[in-house]
Amino acid sequence: MSVVVTGATGHLGRLIVESLLRRDVPAAQIVALGRDVGRLTDLADRGVRVRAADYHDPDSLRDAFTDAEKLMFVSGSEVGQRVPQHRNVVAAARQAGVGLVAYTSITRADTSDMVLAGEHRTTEEDLRDSGLPLVLLRNSWYLENYTGQLATYLAHGIAGSAGDGRVSAATRADYAEAAAEVLTTEGHAGRVYELGGAAFTLTELAAEVSRQSGREVRYTDLPEPAYTELLVSAGVPEAYAAVLADADRGLARGELYAPVEDLEKLLGRRPTSLAEAIRAAL
Ligand SMILES: NC(=O)c1ccc[n+]([C@@H]2O[C@H](COP(=O)([O-])OP(=O)(O)OC[C@H]3O[C@@H](n4cnc5c(N)ncnc54)[C@H](OP(=O)(O)O)[C@@H]3O)[C@@H](O)[C@H]2O)c1
Incomplete structure (x- = not known):
């Protein structure tokens, strides 16, 4: 398995990488992405592959997703710019033919009328339209x-x-643990988890x-x-x-x-x- 984690310079992405390492995913099979790879040197020192990628830059994403079997797509933090940014991620994932995309969305993204949910809803639709095997982590x-x-x-x-x-x-640590469970076990494609x-x-x-x-x-x-x-x-x-x-x-x-059950099931604890x-x- 090789798993590419976007947003690894951020809080959640880093915790997901740490959770994967704790689950004995070999460091060489994890690719941690960030705009500033200088902030990932400690992970590189532990054997994690690090690559630069910017959601604004399709070429950087294409290069970063080379040989990705699974993609942990952590949503971006630049509210208002995320639809085109995330479209670049989806296009690159499609081109790379990744075997599974796990996307961090928001609670009830398909029906929520919260402003913040709008960009997530569009990205969920774009991911579905891509035809890629998909699991939604609606945090x-x-x-x-x-x-x-x-x-x-x-x-x-x-x-x-x-x-x-x-x-x-x-x-965040619990959401990260749940994401690592989804990335390291089978049977999650097509699932929507409300976490x-x-x-x-x-x-x-x-x-x-x-x-x-x-x-x-x-x-x-x-x-x-x-x-x-x-x-x-x-x-x-x-x-x-x-x-x-x-x-x-x-x-x-x-x-x-x-409801707390989805997260409890993935964590195997409350x-x-x-x-x-x-x-x-x-
Ligand atoms: N559930 C919640 O309560 C909640 C709260 C806040 C955010 N969120 C969402 O959950 C995501 C993860 O949360 P978090 O706490 O880890 O946020 P965070 O610490 O702000 O991390 C965001 C990550 O997204 C990356 N990013 C932003 N714009 C990018 C771009 N143009 N290209 C490439 N990478 C980009 C950041 O890279 P840099 O380090 O280079 O900036 C960082 O790695 C957030 O991005 C947001 O979508 C959820």
Whole structure:
């Protein structure tokens, strides 16, 4: 097996490479891609093959996918540019004739009306149209989206537009482990996995942070425009603030809810819980 992992300079891609190595996939059979291969030298030192690839650059993708049997396609992070970027990836994968593409999508990408889901939906359609054997890893939110903000929560409380919606957040490490399972075992082509951890509301998030920190942290629900303004006043660029507030609106409507079973089955255990993730982060 040779497996090419895109986005290996990012958090999730790197964790997937690490998970593959832990599963005894020979390092020489893993190809880690990044725009800046200088950030992959530690993996190269361990025998992983590293190649430069930019989603904007079809030639770089064609070269990077040479001899790829499986492609772990980690979605790009440049929101708004991903449809043409991802089309370059799909075209290169088709040209290379890869045997399986695993794509990190978003919860219910086919029906979700969250702005963030639009690019994923188009990429899922492009991948289906390519005819390549495909497995969709529709990841819900990362728990790190929340645990990364604990200092802010403790200082200012939690704000959002999520109402009583429940989010099935899981750690990146768990999503990476699930991806490695899909890449190293058979029977996943054609499957759509809706992946997420045990769901919670942002009020429950606040309660758990309060319980573990010993400080009272409240969740304040705001109308979407007010939450957007708050994010902008905290330094988030306006366009991205609108996307984040829209995601909270989607969360309120259950767009980021996934039953925990798909992730549990791939992991062979229950995913890391909110309480465990907060404990580790605190
Ligand atoms: N589920 C969630 O809560 C959530 C949250 C945020 C993002 N996401 C999605 O999940 C993906 C992985 O998450 P993550 O935490 O690993 O994100 P991340 O750390 O930001 O990593 C993104 C990866 O995509 C690469 N990339 C971006 N634009 C590229 C381009 N034009 N050509 C080649 N590579 C490009 C980045 O390369 P560089 O290192 O060169 O920038 C990086 O390796 C994200 O890209 C995004 O699609 C999900």
